[in-house]
Amino acid sequence: MADPAVGNLRVDGATLHCEVRGEGPLLLLILGGMSGAACFDAVVDDLAAECAVATYDPRGMARSAPDDPEAEQQVAERADDALRMLDLLSPGRPARVFGAGWGAVAALHLLTTRPERVERVVAHEPPVVEVLPDASEHRALIARVQEAFRTQGTMPAMALPAAGLKKDGGAGGPQAGPPPQAAARDERTMADMRYFVGRVTPAFMSYAPDTDRLAALSDRLVVACGGDSQGGLPHRAGAAPAGRLGTEFVHFPGGHTGLNTHAADFGALLLKTLRAPL
Secondary structure (H helix, E strand, O other): OOOOEEEEEEEOOEEEEEEEEOOOOEEEEEOOOOOOHHHHHHHHHHHHOOOEEEEEOOOOOOOOEEOOOOOOOOHHHHHHHHHHHHHHHOOOOOEEEEEEOHHHHHHHHHHHHOHHHEEEEEEEOOOOHHHOOOHHHHHHHHHHHHHHHHHOOHHHHHHHHHHHHHHHOOOOOOOOOOOHHHHHHOOOHHHHHHHHHHHHHHHHHOOOOOHHHHHHOHHHEEEEEEHHHOOOHHHHHHHHHHHHHOOEEEEEOOOOOHHHHOHHHHHHHHHHHHHOOO
């Protein structure tokens, strides 16, 4: 793997660890889970052969420290963090954006609020459960998660979404954890879990996208899901907005973490999707 250019970016309420590889038009990769930029390691070199690829640890995760660890994180903050990355690395030029899981939710918000900064968004399995007909059931699940977190601790709270997704037919959570090799590289994964469950989960799982705005921008949006996710919540939560918006819906190799389990094929399809004419 080529050594990246590494730096820190000061944003409102946090300092983000960021890495850049390659040259050319910018592709920003937004993670949504409990680990950092290392989760993209399996695909980043292939992507960097064609463009400048920026990755960063989300605020509160890995090496991106929040100023206030007790503050609940909002989707708009994550989207604004991505915007600051674009302003730094692609000033005055729209960039391409890939978001995974809750990083895809942030990418959707970025597209709706600052479309002039975005050339194309590929949103992989955005768990926007508020667009589903059974959204009330998912709200109730999150309420149980928060109560379990408050009264029993982190691990019992994390077990509830996993159990709900198995019942729904899925193989992974709305934001599955990192693969073993990424977790081994990131010793803070378990320490970050408490922040993730208590400060990130509530706002992200209750986020309702502006579907009218997204419909007007659908020519810049591709919704993607893992082929192995079909039948589960990650697939349903991606298929529903894609169908409502009339935007492209692409099946990527693997499941929720296909960018690691099927790295070469995943990266190749991502590049192909980004190259397609608007």
